[in-house]
Amino acid sequence: MSWIYLMIAGCFEVGFTTCLKLSNNFTNWKWSVAFFICISLSFHFLNESIKTIPLGTAYAVWTGIGAVGTVLIGIFIFKEPSDFWRIFFIMLLIGSIIGLKLVSK
Template sequence: MNWLILVIAGLFEVGFTTCLKLSDNFTNFKWSAGFFICISLSFYLLNKAIQTIPLGTAYAVWTGIGAVGTVLMGIFFYKEPSDFLRLLFIFLLIGSIIGLKIVSE
């Protein structure tokens, strides 16, 4: 169950980074509010997850989900580059996240 909580926390990390971009330096109230809601939920859920998942593993997975999700948001919604090397390293990061899940008790 805590792995699911950790994944959701990572998705909220993608939410807060996306809202951060859209908040236009916190001048757009709607996206600024979304940022604070998402970051609060992300940290709360991360805190719940580390009750049973080792801290280093949970943090690496949380930031990995956030990094992969944020890069994918950039590629699909903001026309950021998606060249071979960038995608290769995203897949390596995904593999590392899966590997941490496999080797963690």
Template sequence: MNWIVLIIAGLFEIGFTTCLKLSNNFSNLKWSIGFFVCITLSFLLLNKATQTLPMGTAYAVWTGIGAVGTVLVGILFFEEPANFWRVFFIATLIGSILGLKFIAGGH
């Protein structure tokens, strides 16, 4: 169950980075509020997940989900480049996240 909580926390991390960009340096109130809601929920859920998951693994997975998701949002919605090496290293990061989940075993 805490893996699901951790994944949701990672999704909120993607939300807060996206809202940060859309807030235009916190000049757009709607996206600024979205940023603070997402960052609060992301950290609260990360905290809950680390109560039973190894802290280092949970943090690495959380940041990995956020990093991969934020890059994908940038590519899909903000016209950021999707060249071979960028996609290659994102795939490598995804493999690392899955590896950390796998070695965490029964947690």
């Protein structure tokens, strides 16, 4: 169950980074509220996951999910560039996340 909590935490991390951009420096109150809800839930689920997953592994996976998800949101929603090297390093990060899952007890 801890790995599911960690995946949920990572998804909420993508949510809070997206809301951060949409909040327009916290001037849009709806997106600002959404940011605080997402960040609170992200930390809650991260905290639940570290009850059985080693802290270093959980943190690396959490930030990895957040980074990959945020880059993908940037590419697909905010029309940020998606050149070869950017995609290459995203795939490398995904491989690292899977590797951490495979070697963790």
